Amino acid sequence: METKFIPLSVPNFCGNEHKYVNDAVVSEWVSTGGSLVPKFEQAIADYCGAAGAVACNSGTSGLHLAMLAAGVGRGDEVIVPTLTFIAAVNPVRYAGAEPIFIGCGDSLCICPTLVEEYLEAHAEMRGGRCINKTTGAHIKAMVVVHVFGNMASMPRLLEIAKKYNLILIEDATEALGTRYTEGPLAGKMAGTMGDIGVYSFNGNKIITTGAGGMVVSNNREYLAHAKHLSTQAKSDELNYKHDEVGYNYRLTNVQAAMGLAQLESLETFIEHKNKMYDFYFERLNGKHHYGIMPFREGVRSNKWFYSLYVYDEHPMRRDEIIRALADAKIQTRPIWGLIQDQADYPKNEHYGEDLARHYLDRIVNLPCSTNLTEEDAQRVVDTLLAL
Numbered sequence: 001m002e003t004k005f006i007p008l009s010v011p012n013f014c015g016n017e018h019k020y021v022n023d024a025v026v027s028e029w030v031s032t033g034g035s036l037v038p039k040f041e042q043a044i045a046d047y048c049g050a051a052g053a054v055a056c057n058s059g060t061s062g063l064h065l066a067m068l069a070a071g072v073g074r075g076d077e078v079i080v081p082t083l084t085f086i087a088a089v090n091p092v093r094y095a096g097a098e099p100i101f102i103g104c105g106d107s108l109c110i111c112p113t114l115v116e117e118y119l120e121a122h123a124e125m126r127g128g129r130c131i132n133k134t135t136g137a138h139i140k141a142m143v144v145v146h147v148f149g150n151m152a153s154m155p156r157l158l159e160i161a162k163k164y165n166l167i168l169i170e171d172a173t174e175a176l177g178t179r180y181t182e183g184p185l186a187g188k189m190a191g192t193m194g195d196i197g198v199y200s201f202n203g204n205k206i207i208t209t210g211a212g213g214m215v216v217s218n219n220r221e222y223l224a225h226a227k228h229l230s231t232q233a234k235s236d237e238l239n240y241k242h243d244e245v246g247y248n249y250r251l252t253n254v255q256a257a258m259g260l261a262q263l264e265s266l267e268t269f270i271e272h273k274n275k276m277y278d279f280y281f282e283r284l285n286g287k288h289h290y291g292i293m294p295f296r297e298g299v300r301s302n303k304w305f306y307s308l309y310v311y312d313e314h315p316m317r318r319d320e321i322i323r324a325l326a327d328a329k330i331q332t333r334p335i336w337g338l339i340q341d342q343a344d345y346p347k348n349e350h351y352g353e354d355l356a357r358h359y360l361d362r363i364v365n366l367p368c369s370t371n372l373t374e375e376d377a378q379r380v381v382d383t384l385l386a387l
Contacts, residue, residue: 006380008331009204009305012370015265020257034253040260041214044199047263048176048189050216052223055251056230059173059200060087062213063143065226065249066196067095069215070167072141077132079118079142079166081110082338083356088145088171089339100132100139101340103352107296108307108335108359109152110144114352116160122349123164130164134349141167146175146190148365149206149273149304151296154193155184161194168194173213174304175199176206177270182298196222201255206269206302206370207262209255269370273303276372280306283381289314290384293363307335308364308384316387321364328383335363 024030037055045053056062072078074096080089082101092099102118105111123130123139130139142161144152161168172178172191176199179189191197196219201212215226228234233246251259277292285292291309295301310318318334325332338360340350367380 003329004376005329006331006367006372006376007369008333008365008367010369010371011203011208012265012269013261014371016261017258020261021254024254024257029253031252032250034256036253036256036260037251040251040256040263043260043263044214045216047266048192048216049187050192050197051218051220052216054215054223054226054230055256056213056215056249057251058211059171059198059202059213060091061230061247061249062173062198062200062215063088063091063169063171064094064247065215065229066169066198066222067091067097067141068229069217069222069226070141070169070196072097072167075137076140077135077137078140079110079115080339081143081145081147082340082350082353083108083336083359084145084147084171084339085336086339086342088143088173089345092143097140098137099339099345099348101338101345101348101350101353103354103356104147104359105153105355107150107152108147108293109150110157111352111355112153112156112160115142115157118351119160119164122351125164128165130166139164139166141169143169143171144194145171145173146178148307149175149178149295149302151175151178151180151190151299151301153296154180154188158193167196170194170197172197173200173202174205175302177266177302179300180298181300191216192218195219201259201262206273206304207259207266209251209259209262212251212255212259270300270302272370272372273368274301276368276374276377277303277306279374279377280308280366280381283378284308284384288385288387304368306366306368308366309359310362310364312362318361318364321384321387324387325364325380325383330380330383331367333365335360335365
């Protein structure tokens with residue numbers, strides 16, 4: 001009998017996806033017009049408790065819109081994490097600004113202590129603006145990524161943003177449904193505590209529209225500007241007048257139909273994600289020189305990705321483990337290479353990346369689909385314990 005392939009993270013269409021998509025096709029509203037896009041926007045805003053939402057065709061385009069709506073532009077600088085997917089950083093460049101890379105803490109999210117250390121040593125306030133003492137540039141914003149659905153340390157990061165008058169952009173592309181359950185931000189969802197936030201509906205996310213994203217904010221001016229830019233900045237639809245350089249970043253009606261169905265299943269997906277995380281934790285954490293990376297206390301996380309930590313005492317290194325699992329038809333992946341080392345970014349400032357480099361060499365992401373079975377997860381566990 002052929003061994004079954006266990007994927008890393010795949011979509012789960014167990015609800016009304018076929019019905020809603022078919023209804024959209026039958027109605028012949030399949031492109032960027034139709035009633036389902038605003039309906040999906042409102043549904044996401046209601047779910048996460050934001051004043052409004054703007055649909056777009058990817059999380060990356062959503063981050064670009066967030067930059068522009070918040071006024072990040074040419075000559076500005078933006079604090080970003082070095083441990084993240086490159087799509088969290090590239091929009092800084094799209095907007096004409098430059099990133100400053102800061103390392104992570106044990107949550108894998110940007111470390112507020114390192115952010116504060118960098119700003120205290122390298123920046124000063126002049127006329128209400130945070131100025132980089134080395135480059136003379138205005139450090140205008142900070143991008144906070146909730147890595148793998150783990151909530152960043154938002155109370156401290158919000159304090160830092162307020163102290164240095166930084167716009168706080170939340171990359172919650174991996175964290176839809178993650179919320180604080182305790183503390184001063186209890187009840188607040190990832191993506192809604194800063195000035196503007198972004199979700200992703202890529203095929204591997206906790207809910208998917210195939211490709212897609214959503215900008216959320218409590219600042220209605222930001223939302224209106226993001227919507228305007230996402231639809232080619234058309235100021236006169238009849239006569240095709242455009243008052244800015246805009247973008248074709250729209251979501252289709254068919255994608256919105258899928259998103260509405262997926263959103264109906266989101267809480268069930270999160271419940272399953274938490275159950276399977278506990279399954280791995282009980283069987284692997286502290287066993288055979290493995291650990292399972294924890295999620296922040298006082299938070300209900302969506303636990304989008306599960307991270308296996310490989311201790312130095314293990315007889316195999318990260319890449320050897322990934323290859324061995326692949327040979328067993330189990331798909332895993334490492335975390336991202338540090339962004340400051342890639343593309344055109346080595347010339348940018350960076351600070352405090354030692355812990356990020358430590359985790360880079362020791363973390364393997366395990367299968368975590370919302371339809372992952374205990375039988376398949378046990379096969380992953382058994383394979384790891386045999387290495």
